Amino acid sequence: MTYRKLPSSMNRRTFLQTTAAAVTASAISPLFQSAAAESAAKGVSWPIGCFNRAWTKWSYDVALDGIKAAGYKLTGLLSRHPIYPVGSTTPTPGQTEAFAGAEATPEYLDALHKRIATRGLGVNMCALRNRFSGPVADVIKDVRAQIDHAKTLSLEFALTFGVANPSEYENFFQSMSDAAAYAQERGVKLVMKPHGGSSGSSEEILAALKKVNHPNFKIWYDAGNIVYYTGKDPVAELEPIAQHVTGFCAKDCAGEKQEVMIQFGQGRVDFAGVFKKLKAAGFNGPIMVEGIAVGATPEETNTNARKNREFLEQTLASI
Template sequence: MKKTLTLLASLVLFFVASAQSNQSTNSAVNPAKDWKFGIALWTFHTFSFAESLDKVDSAGLKYIEPNNFTKTLPELNDSSLMQLSPSGIQKLKSLIEQRGLKCESVYLAGGKDIDAWKKQFEAAKQLGVQFVTTEPPLDMWDSIDSLAGIYGIKVAIHEHWKGMSHYWNPDTTLLAIKGHPNFGVCADLGHWPKSGIKPLDAIKKLSGHIIAIHLKDIAAYNNPKLVDVPVGTGVIDFPAIFRELKKQGFKGPIYIERDATDQPSNLPSVIQEVKYYNEQVSKL
């Protein structure tokens, strides 16, 4: 009888400690401070790099995620980041710093062989990022994970929709992460619904692996032809997602990203999304 009571007491203490631990973890996350709110520069891809930075500033954002395949600056012959020399990358980096912006990641187009990836990792290293957002080929997981370890840069696996990306299903992403310590996730919330996947379910499945978020909304499920709509106006339950991210102890970048090209620019919708985000985060 004493043994039974002792066992029960131990179990009670265990569950109390676990609950306290979870509560401590959740309360330790302050979304207003720990979530690095910013924007993927693809949002303004119809504008020059300098004009994009102007729009980021107008939206009151601080963190940016450029990509390595769109044009940079006229004085750099409008070359893409992946084509720039080290001095060109430094010029770009200086411009970002002069604007008071922070660039902790870059989206990589990738390549078909390890030399192409190495060149892009080299440029990312020169830019000073902490991780790259990309979709590594299925047969290059080992080599890209190794490359990431050599350069000290994490890989955040991004997903497009079914038929366009191997990673449309979170299970594939989990397979890629297994045994690859430098892999994590960049969860694009607006792409999952195109494949019929609820973003909240995917976020829960990928818990513990999420490095960054692409903040995006969509008007309906199971329609890959749709372009995104302003965050908070589509089918995605963002309040529930934000609560889940806080519960998971997520600390990292959340980047607004628009695929649509509003006229004259996406800036008004971005400002609308900034307001929506701040309102939701203030409720957490």
């Protein structure tokens, strides 16, 4: 048998120590590589935008300025604002912003688009405002008009809240089935958020998806509303519908029928838990901040909006 001669600078003890270290390093390096890969995979960069709801006791222009001041680049047309005559601090009685409503005129829509763009903001959605009582043909006509306005504004999403009255469920499902196809032809995505009634919890949401039965009808999850309307766990409720979620309305809630316009982390919503499930389902945003503690002034509200954005950014970086 021929033995390999050790280098003169290496005695037997040194050789054994070196060999053992190499074997150990070889054995554990996959663990280090796995940990490094896991660390690199942490965090997502989903778009974070802000709805205007927290500023609705002021004008829409105040809301746009506040959203920009809070560091957002993206907004959505959610809640109506009173209209203030130029130079007045008193709103015009009975008049509100039309946004993409059926009553909006081409001149209004053009001016609305410019008001948003001059702040350097993008806009991605509008809320559909409908009554679902009466002839279904009238409901469909009204919904289609709003989808047309969404297209005029180059919006990606049109959002419905569902319907609360069981006697109106059938009109809702029929009109949404028509709207999903109509919107798809115009490049608009029809989505529904949890809001009680026909969209209360995952059970009702799955039933609505089945009734509408169209691939252009998806869900914008709202964990705060799951707590508010049902008292259920929003992480557990997300499980059966996560694959259908294409957007997220961010708000917290302390308990069933309790306040939702609060700062993130003050309620029951486990944002990290929700986002982990969405990430696993392949979700890619957007996240739109809705719940913000309304301050006594726009400036206080702006500060709270900024804090909720930073909360989300930190949470998304950790998942």
